[in-house]
Each structure stands twice: as structure tokens, then as C-alpha cells.
Amino acid sequence: MGDAERPAILEVRELVVRYGSQTAVDGLGFSILRGEIFGLLGPNGAGKTTTLSVIEGLKKPVSGSVSVDGASPIHAPLAVKAKLGVQLQASSFQAELTIEQLARLHAGLYGLDLPRRALRDRLADVGLEQEAAKPFKKLSGGQQQRFSLMVATIHDPPILLLDEPTSGLDPQSRRQLWDRIERSREAGGSVLLTTHSMEEAQAVCDRVAIIDHGRLQALGAPGELVAMHRDDPRVRAVARGDVTLEDVFIGLTGSAIRD
Amino acid sequence: MTETAASPMPQLGLTLRSLVRADATVLLRSRQALILNFVLPIIVLVVTNRGRFGNPGFLIGMAITYGLLSSALIGYSTTVARDREAGVFQRLRVSPTPTWAIMASRLGVQLATNLAVAVVVMVVGSIIHSTAFTAGDYLLILVVSLLGAAVFLSLGQALVGLVRSATLINAIGRVLYILLILTGILGSTGILGDDFKTFASWTPVGALINLYSAVLNLVPWGSDETTALIACLGYIVVFAGIGIRWFRWDPQ
Numbered sequence: 001m002g003d004a005e006r007p008a009i010l011e012v013r014e015l016v017v018r019y020g021s022q023t024a025v026d027g028l029g030f031s032i033l034r035g036e037i038f039g040l041l042g043p044n045g046a047g048k049t050t051t052l053s054v055i056e057g058l059k060k061p062v063s064g065s066v067s068v069d070g071a072s073p074i075h076a077p078l079a080v081k082a083k084l085g086v087q088l089q090a091s092s093f094q095a096e097l098t099i100e101q102l103a104r105l106h107a108g109l110y111g112l113d114l115p116r117r118a119l120r121d122r123l124a125d126v127g128l129e130q131e132a133a134k135p136f137k138k139l140s141g142g143q144q145q146r147f148s149l150m151v152a153t154i155h156d157p158p159i160l161l162l163d164e165p166t167s168g169l170d171p172q173s174r175r176q177l178w179d180r181i182e183r184s185r186e187a188g189g190s191v192l193l194t195t196h197s198m199e200e201a202q203a204v205c206d207r208v209a210i211i212d213h214g215r216l217q218a219l220g221a222p223g224e225l226v227a228m229h230r231d232d233p234r235v236r237a238v239a240r241g242d243v244t245l246e247d248v249f250i251g252l253t254g255s256a257i258r259d
Numbered sequence: 260m261t262e263t264a265a266s267p268m269p270q271l272g273l274t275l276r277s278l279v280r281a282d283a284t285v286l287l288r289s290r291q292a293l294i295l296n297f298v299l300p301i302i303v304l305v306v307t308n309r310g311r312f313g314n315p316g317f318l319i320g321m322a323i324t325y326g327l328l329s330s331a332l333i334g335y336s337t338t339v340a341r342d343r344e345a346g347v348f349q350r351l352r353v354s355p356t357p358t359w360a361i362m363a364s365r366l367g368v369q370l371a372t373n374l375a376v377a378v379v380v381m382v383v384g385s386i387i388h389s390t391a392f393t394a395g396d397y398l399l400i401l402v403v404s405l406l407g408a409a410v411f412l413s414l415g416q417a418l419v420g421l422v423r424s425a426t427l428i429n430a431i432g433r434v435l436y437i438l439l440i441l442t443g444i445l446g447s448t449g450i451l452g453d454d455f456k457t458f459a460s461w462t463p464v465g466a467l468i469n470l471y472s473a474v475l476n477l478v479p480w481g482s483d484e485t486t487a488l489i490a491c492l493g494y495i496v497v498f499a500g501i502g503i504r505w506f507r508w509d510p511q
Contacts, residue, residue, distance in 0.1 A: 056353050058509070081355040082268050088353065092346035096288040097281060108277025109354040111269030 006033040009159050009190045010055065015064035017050050017214070024050040025061070026214035032159070037181060037191045039205035041198070043253050047214035048194040049089060052163055055192070057081055069158060082110070085157035087148045089164050093136040099123065099147055100132040103154065110155035126150045142173030149180060160184060162193040166200055178204050198246040208245075212253040274356055278364035285338075286368055295334045296372055300326030300380045308387050315388035320471025321443070323380045323404055324464055327373055328439060331411035332432045335369050336418045340425035348508045358508065370408050377404035392475075399474035407467045410494045414463065416502025423507070439464045466490040 008031040017025040025047040032038040040048050053059035055066055057077030066073050073080040093102045100119055107114045107122075114122070123129045126146040131139060139147060145165065152160060162181070166174040181191055181204050195201055201208050202222045210218040210225070218225050222245050229235045230243045235251030286292050303322040342348055351361050377400055385392055392400075415432070422428045439462060445451050446459015447468055459465040466487035473484040 058349070058352060078268060078355045078357065081353060084353070086353040088346065088349060090346055092350055094281065094285050094342070094347055095345075096285040101281065101284060105277050105281040106354065108273050108280075109269065109351070109356050111267065111273060111355075113273055 006035065008032060009034045009069050010192065011065075011067045012051065012055070013065045015051065015054060015066065016062045017047070017054060017059060018062050024214050025054070027064070028211060028214060028216055029064075030209045030216065030219060032190050032192055034158075034190055035185055035188055036206045037185050037193070037204055039201040039208035040192060040194045040211065041196075041201055041208050041249060042194075042211040043196075046211050046253070048211065049163060050214075051211075052161055052192070052194065055080075055161060056084060056086055082155075083158055085152040085155070085160040087145075087152040087160070087162045087165055089167070095135055095137055097135065098133050099128060099136055099139070102136060102147075103151065106151045107154050112155060122150055122154065123147075141168055142170065142176070145169060145173060145177060146180075149177065153184065157189070159190045159192065162191060164194055164196065166195065166197060174200070198244065198249055202245050210249055210252055217252040218248065269355055271357075271360070274360055275364060278356070278360060279368060282364050282368040286372060289334075289338075292330065292334050292338075292372075295329040296326060296376050297379060299329050300376060301383055304380065304384050304387055315384065315390045316475030317447075317468070317472050318388070319381060319384035320403075320468050320475065321447075322384065323377050323400070323471065324407060324443070324467045325440060326376050326380060327404065327407045327411050327467075328464060329436060330369070330373060330376070331408065331415040332418070332436050332439075333429070335365070335412055336415035336432050337425065337429050339365065339415075339419045340422075340428040343419070343423075343508065344425045344510050346510055349510065352508055366412060369412060370405065373408035374401055374404055377401060396475060400471070403467070403470045403474050406470070406488075406491050406495075410463050410467065410491050410498070413495045413498035413502060416506070417498040418502075420502040420505035420507075443468060460487065461490050463491070463494050466494075 010032040012031070013029045015025050015028045016023065028047065028051060030038075040051065042048050050059060054061050055068065055073055057073035057080050060074060068080045069083050071079045071083065093099075097105070100116075100123065103119050103122060104114065107119070120129055120132060123132050126149070128139075128143060128147055128150070131143060136144060136147065149162075149165070152162075160181075165181075166177055169177065178200070181193070184191060193200075193205070205222060207219065207221050208225065209216055218229065220228065225248050226243055226245055229248045229251065232248075232251055235243060235247050238250045239247040300322040303325050304318065307318045307321065348361065352358065378397065381392060381397060381400055384390070414435075418428055418432060418435075422431060442459050442462050443464030446456050446462070446465050449456045460469055460483060469483055469487040470491070472478055473480055473487075478484070
């Protein structure tokens with residue numbers, strides 16, 4: 001099935017979000033097709049996490065619309081949340097609970113009353129069966145990410161939102177996570193991920209959107225964006241040798257450090 | 260994760276059961292909660308028995324009151340603030356769970372624990388003070404304890420509604436706790452005069468001790484007890500109103 005024939009599972013249109021007088025997202029629009037891995041790239045404070053918060057139904061926009069598989073997180077937040085698998089930037093779970101208890105809790109919140117064997121199987125799928133009796137905080141960084149991803153996908157959602165999923169991971173854990181993201185796409189799921197890593201965007205994303213100051217700067221497949229902006233003077237000014245996606249990103253969003 | 264995966268809305272019963280089970284486990288595993296809920300009231304009972312501070316019904320009522328106060332003001336509010344700061348609520352809120360269910364589960368577990376504490380304190384108190392209570396006494400004490408727990412949990416909720424920082428909430432909770440206890444003790448003894456005694460009887464601790472004393476047949480039901488009941492209901496409405504109106508789920 002070609003891209004033109006694939007229906008969109010997520011559509012963001014003319015989204016505007018403000019915190020007080022500050023505009024965090026300013027007329028942003030993009031759509032994600034079924035079975036697509038889509039990267040949302042931008043420097044710190046560009047509006048990535050805020051955009052995710054609106055899609056997750058946690059933040060109300062000033063204007064614009066979002067549709068997740070036909071439902072609006074603004075008007076039907078619980079229905080949308082049931083369709084989403086979410087891995088937050090800093091996943092935090094109750095410190096007193098073991099990861100098996102946490103898995104049981106989150107399965108229940110998504111309507112799954114899983115018996116103990118099924119919970120153990122889920123943990124075994126991510127290599128955590130031996131850690132079932134440990135609290136989340138006692139896991140290594142890679143284990144925490146695998147557990148968070150397991151919780152996010154426990155209900156088999158049609159779309160997965162990952163907020164900087166490989167931040168702080170070693171190369172082995174990062175590759176494992178990429179493999180899992182790839183497998184979820186092969187199973188027909190869609191993924192929206194935010195990342196600061198251009199290597200990650202190039203490795204796993206079908207398309208990326210580069211945003212800055214809440215506005216869309218560029219949208220397309222990583223290779224297309226490089227080809228499209230190869231001769232842009234802003235990109236040429238920062239390129240060292242062959243133009244890369246990182247050069248395009250820095251050329252379009254500027255070299256100044258963001259906090 | 261599949262293209263055709265159905266994502267129906269979870270049943271509310273399963274959602275609530277999952278939340279209550281998790282919240283009860285958290286409470287049972289917390290050493291601080293255990294001390295605040297069970298150990299502290301027992302210590303109050305033992306200490307006041309040695310000093311012969313008053314009649315058994317009054318002392319048992321006071322021990323339950325301090326247990327309810329500490330578990331709500333230090334235990335509940337600190338845990339809610341800590342979980343908010345750590346992003347636990349954010350994690351729960353991205354699931355298809357109504358926010359009222361998240362809070363109702365926590366409050367329900369806390370209320371159930373408070374009622375269990377009231378029964379334990381009554382049993383231990385009756386042994387220490389060699390006093391027998393009827394089934395009716397137990398029932399009345401449970402009703403007053405439910406009211407008291409609601410007063411103090413509302414106060415704890417108001418605190419987490421008005422203040423964001425978990426550290427600050429912990430500090431304010433402890434200061435408030437000491438102030439309310441001192442007001443209750445000093446007010447009930449009357450050593451600071453009648454005006455202070457009247458003022459103390461209107462405070463949450465003073466009002467609740469008055470109600471406990473009344474239901475344990477220490478004093479006949481009169482205007483003081485009616486005042487205490489009105490005060491408790493008023494506190495619940497005001498504090499819960501503040502706590503719900505200004506409560507923020509997100510850490511920042």
C-alpha cells in the first residue's frame with residue numbers, strides 16, 4: 001500500500017498552545033500514517049513535549065485540532081488514551097511497588113485483568129522476568145526503558161508515543177529499543193517519537209518533522225530533507241563535509257544553545 | 260501492537276480494583292504510614308495512661324484523633340505531593356483512567372485504614388484502661404472516626420492544592436500538626452483560660468475530641484457537641500473545596 005493510500009492514524013492541525021503569555025506551539029500541523037514511524041525533532045523548548053501532552057489529552061490547546069484514530073483528545077480524552085501507548089520522558093512509578101505489581105496495575109488501567117503467568121510472560125518478553133520482585137528504581141537505565149516500553153504497549157495500542165525514549169541509554173540498549181520500535185511497526189502499529197538524536201531519527205523514522213519555537217520548519221523523510229536543504233545557505237554554513245540530517249536540523253533551528 | 264487492535268474503554272470496576280490494590284500495597288509497605296497510623300496513637304494511649312491525664316473515653320478519643328491527624332497531614336499529603344513531583348500521577352493520567360478515580364482510590368484506602376486504626380486503638384485502649392465498650396460504642400466511634408478522617412484528609416488535600424513543593428508540604432504539615440495538637444491539648448485542659456478553651460473547641464482537633472467524648476457517653480449531647488459537628492462539616496466543605504479547586508496534577 002502506498003503512502004497516499006494509507007489512512008492517517010494521527011492528525012494535528014493548526015495547533016496553538018500557550019502557557020500564560022508564552023506561545024509553546026504556534027500553528028503546528030502534521031499527520032502520521034498507519035504503520036509509520038514518525039520523528040518529532042526540535043531543540044529544547046521547541047514544543048515537542050507540549051505537542052505530545054495535547055495528543056495525550058493532558059493539555060488543552062488554545063486552538064487547532066487533534067484526531068487520534070478518529071477521536072479527539074480534547075473532546076474524548078479517555079477514548080483517545082485507550083488507543084495510545086505512552087512512554088513519558090521521565091517515567092516514574094510508585095516506589096513501593098515491584099515491577100510485577102506495576103505491570104498488573106497498568107494492565108488493569110487498560111482493561112486487562114492478566115493472571116500472574118501472563119504478567120510474567122510480558123516481563124520475560126523484555127528480559128525482566130528475573131527482576132519481577134524488584135521496584136522500578138532498582139532497575140538499570142536500560143531495564144527501566146524496557147519496562148516503560150512494556151507498560152506502554154501492554155494493551156497492544158494502535159499508536160505509540162515515545163518521548164525521548166533513548167535518552168541516557170548505552171548504545172546496546174539503544175539498538176535494542178530501535179529493534180523493538182521496528183518490530184512494533186512490522187506488527188502494523190504507528191509510532192510518534194521525539195528525539196534529540198539525528199542518528200536515531202535517520203535509523204528508525206520513516207518521516208520526521210523539525211519544529212522550532214512551536215512552528216514546523218521542515219517535514220519529510222530524512223533522506224528527502226537532506227536532499228531538499230542541501231543547498232540552503234544556513235545548512236551549508238554549518239555542514240562539515242557531506243550534508244547530514246544534523247546539519248539540516250542545526251541550519252534550520254540555529255546554533256544557539258537552548259536551555 | 261497491531262493495526263487492528265481494538266482499544267475499548269476499560270471497565271470502571273477493573274480500573275478501581277487495580278488502583279485500590281496498588282494504593283493499599285503502597286500504604287502497607289510504607290514504614291512511615293505504619294508508624295503514623297498505628298504506632299503513634301498507641302504511644303499516645305500508653306503515655307497518657309501513665310500520666311493519668313483524664314478519663315479513658317477522652318484519652319482514647321484523643322489518641323484516635325492524633326492518629327487521624329498525623330496520617331492525613333503528614334502521611335497522605337506528603338505522599339500525594341511526592342508522587343506528583345515524581346511524575347507518578349502523570350504516568351497514571353496518560354492511561355484511560357478518570358482523574359477522580361485516581362484520587363478516590365487513594366482517599367478510600369486512607370479512610371479504610373483510618374477506620375481500622377480506630378478499632379485497634381479502641382481495643383488497645385479498652386485493655387490499657389480496663390474499660391469495656393459496647394458494639395454501639397464501636398459503631399459510634401467508627402462514625403466519628405469517618406468524620407474525623409474526612410476533616411483531616413480534606414485539610415491534607417487543601418495543603419497539596421495550595422502548595423506545590425513536596426518538601427514545603429512536608430514542613431508545613433509538621434508545623435500545622437504540632438500547632439493543632441498543642442491547641443487541642445491546651446484547649447481541652449483549660450489552663451489557658453475559657454476564651455482559649457472556646458477557641459480550641461472550634462479547631463479541627465478540639466471539635467473532634469468533643470465528639471469522641473460525647474459518643475463515649477462522657478458528656479450528654481449538648482450545644483458544644485452540635486457546634487463541634489457543624490465545625491467538622493464546615494471544615495470538610497471548605498478544605499475539600501480548596502483542595503479540589505486548586506489541586507494541580509502536573510509536577511510543574
